[in-house]
Amino acid sequence: MNKSDLIDRVASKMGITRGESTQYVDVVLDAIADGLIEDGRVKITGFGSFIRRHRSARDGTKPSTGEPITIPASETCGFKAAPALRQKLTDGVLPSGQVEPKPVAREAVRETL
Secondary structure: HHHHHHHHHHHHHHHOHHHHHHHHHHHHHHHHHHHHHHHEEEEEOOOOOEEEEEEEOOEOOOOOOOEEEOOOOOEEEEEEEEEHHHHHHHHHOOOOOOOOOOOOHHHHHHOOO
């Protein structure tokens, strides 16, 4: 699922326009980003926690030339699922040996309409 799919799902579940849904999704994502910047953590009960993490500078290799480089320190985001979300994920797992159907491309869906 990408952001556009999330916007569509919110719009259909709430019975609102796609434009309104876009605004709601953007506000929530901005609030999560602001919380990470200000507090370093955003906890959503029943869903999980977003955590700001620091990555120290480290040595690496430039893929195109193989030359050694120093990768600068940076901030990143981690996520830890809440027990309720982990249980939902576990309950939604397909039985062993069963293959999940490949999702239909959005373009293919539009062509059939």
